[in-house]
Amino acid sequence: VAALQDEKNSLMSENESMNDRLEQLDDSLDDPNTVVAKKYFSAQLQLEQLQEENFRLEAAKDDYRVHCEDLEKQLIELQHRNNELTSLAEESR
Numbered sequence: 001v002a003a004l005q006d007e008k009n010s011l012m013s014e015n016e017s018m019n020d021r022l023e024q025l026d027d028s029l030d031d032p033n034t035v036v037a038k039k040y041f042s043a044q045l046q047l048e049q050l051q052e053e054n055f056r057l058e059a060a061k062d063d064y065r066v067h068c069e070d071l072e073k074q075l076i077e078l079q080h081r082n083n084e085l086t087s088l089a090e091e092s093r
Contacts, residue, residue, distance in 0.1 A: 028034040032041070 025036065028036045029040055031037055
């Protein structure tokens with residue numbers, strides 16, 4: 001029982017220590033002059049920029065998909081037209 005109480009006290013002490021450290025980290029994020037806060041805000045800015053870039057690329061991909069579908073339709077039409085003209089040329093010969 002004594003060993004378990006010692007372990008419990010040790011774990012409670014470690015838990016308090018971790019909570020104190022967590023509060024310090026939270027406080028350091030609130031102060032924009034700390035290195036941690038600067039890195040955090042820099043990472044957040046980079047994330048936002050990457051999200052915007054991703055959105056832009058997704059929109060461009062959709063535009064290219066539509067353009068590709070249009071070109072495929074034109075290709076099929078031109079192939080049909082070519083076949084028609086080829087058959088007319090054969091008939092003319």
